[in-house]
Amino acid sequence: MSVTNTPTSNDGDALSLQGVTRRFGSFVAVENFNMSIKTGERRAILGSNGAGKTTLFNLVTGDLALSAGNIKIEGVESSKLPTYKRIKSGIRRTYQHALLFDGLTVRETLFLSSVGIHNRWQSFLPIKKNNKYQAEAEMLAKKAGLFSLLDALVGNLSHGQKRQLEIGIALSGDPKIILFDEPAAGLSPAERPVLTELLLSLPKTISVILIEHDMDIALETSEIVSVMHNGKHLLERTPEEIVHSDIVRDIYVGKKQ
């Protein structure tokens, strides 16, 4: 049934994973995972809780070290690079549980991600007005729908607003690949279409990988779906094929295939 367990690598790929494996003691969280993402590709990753999806993201961004395998981001061998260096290749992510600077304002947060990504964070001099990173911060706030909240403290934002801010951070600097980790989790039914729209509006120069339990959002915004089970890349299908098959349902319900 498996289709993708032969390593394929193409230097034009935005992201290429080969034999990516992570063990925690004797437990294998991600096992021999192969996947290539083409530039501009929209991919969703489905799988039950504990399938290893977030671990996979952590391996791609370097939040966790690989046990084995190989990761190329925009053609750059990144398996051993620390997180902050992988970011320079154009990879961004959002976190499943918003990981934000509660003591800073929205403006400061977006400004910091802008200077961070452009490698201009080292200055200890106060920020001048109308600096280009300030301008980018305001632009990002607009994109994320937080312009009116620029000077609000992040710790005081609502859950939905925090998720928007996560997306704003992910858009800073010229992103090439964005990993979205359950962006819809905890959003109200009214907020979900806004998220879908935002995902669809991303320019085709950006590749997107999405972990999402909301099947409507996942299938509507993706061109290709990867199914993950017990740490393995089980199969790749188009959203249509997924809708018409029992595989995903079986995995979520827990029936053995």
Add this chain to the structure above:
Amino acid sequence: MNRFIILLLIICSVLPVFAADFWLTQILSRSIILGVMALSLTFLTAYLGVVSFAQVTLAGIAGYTIAYFSANTAGIGAELPWVFAVLLALFFSTIAGALVGLIARQSVGIYSIMITLAISMAFFYFTRQNYSVFNGWTGFSGISAPSVMGLDLGAPVVFYYVCLFTGALATLFVVKFSSSPLGLSIQGVRDAARRVRAIGIPTSPVIVSAYAFSGLIAGMAGILNVWHQERVSSFSVGLGPTIDVLIISVIGGMRHPLGAFIGAITYVMIDTFAIDLISRDRFNTVIGLVLLLIVIAAPEGILGILKSVKERIKKIVLN
């Protein structure tokens, strides 16, 4: 808050008109010096989120540098023009701060407390045992503040203004630095270190520079302290002063730079006056009880108490 600080500065700058020399030197100047020392700790706690016990060590390194490069009675060192001595002192305290940061960079919470405490005690023992640079446990004495163009910086009124200026400068440094890209990165590490890395910023240099900056501020206090005391020795970097600075920071409140100065004046007042009511010898019991009370009842310190009083008054006025 800014308006309040300016008002405070104006009041402080006219104080010498009313205050006697004893007040200027023993209460006000001393409070500002301790305040700047505590500010270096408050900065680390408020912006990086760690508690460091090494701030007195960093101040002491600046103090020893001044002593070594000034006229002293220990007969050790080389006399340099005071400007160079001051610049060297700040340089060494900043570098020492960076070193402390390098050692403690992977530690937060109680771990950073234990590690910085151990570092400061290592320095304490080192100064007691080294005679070629630190002159053992006796240290240096007979150091006086320099004269600048005929003006003796050590004269009570002049020295008070030097302290006031330094205190204001240190506070300005902290406030401005905290809103710089590096300052924001430091606060980012406090809130979510992983996220800082995920926006392209390595955390180790950020933490090290926070400690280095705190070393600069502590160094400013250390220089004033050696001019004020006219001596520096192993006792200046011992456990006593180390805990005093922590007490000052906690009493004042660690959420805002101003807390350090409020804590310092409170501490000095208790040290000077409240003690007459009990017995001079039981000062530590009094200050220990004050610390206990503050930590239990008002964890945000006097600053926090003032804030809640202000809010309560506001409520009453509005109703």
Add this chain to the structure above:
Amino acid sequence: MKFFFIVFFNGLTLAALYFIAACGFTLIFGLMRTVNMAHGALLLLGAYVGYEVVEITGLWTVGIIAGGLTSAIVGAAIQAYILGRYQGDELRQTLITIAISIIMADLMLWAWGGLTYQISLPEMLLGGVRLPILNVGYSSVRLTLMAMAAVTGILLWLLIAKTKLGIIIRAGVDDREMLQALGFETKKIFVIVFAIGGMLTGMAGVITGSALSIAPGTDMQFLLSSLVVVIVGGMGSIGGAALGALLIGMAEQYGLAYAPTYGVVFTFVIMIAVLAIRPQGLLGRSEK
């Protein structure tokens, strides 16, 4: 060569003392994540009480029990009435114990003055033995100290690994909420742990007062040595404390013998080196 071995045995003796002194600290830290900065004060209190009791009764065993009990009661009271309310707020707990240690140190200075005391040992420990092969004299009290360290270590290990209380406590370290959910009264358990830790610390104080001497400042000296031993060995690990004590005791004695100027500094160099290579300590589990 003989000198080298004499220093080795001195190091071993000091290590034994450091280990005994650090046990209470590492127990409380390991099981409850509380950094008890009043550890030194509890040690000194136990020593003073032990001294008084030995002076009155003339019985060393009664003295060590009295010293241990006093510190156990004071420790349990601190946990029950003050620290317990802030469980989980580690920083606040640390500050509270600092305040308590300042107050205790000052009150003890009031009660016992600035004098140096030495607790008299039972007569059977006053002699010396001649070590075979090396043919150097070695006082019985030092051998006793090593035996005590070994016994303390083994008892503590048995308590943690083999008793029901130990199992409950260990579960509590890994998952405090689960323990509560299972219906154990964590509050009571933590008071008991603090009492045991205080007991060990108070007894260590009496041993210290017998092997060396005690005076104001002994509290900070042993707080620091325990801190360093535990940082080097690994926070909360009994084996780690033993290893840490051994390293620090040896470093201090060899430092004193071969480079007297910087003897104490070696200790801290070891600590900093360990931190740089293995921040969680030699036998510690990594911080999460």
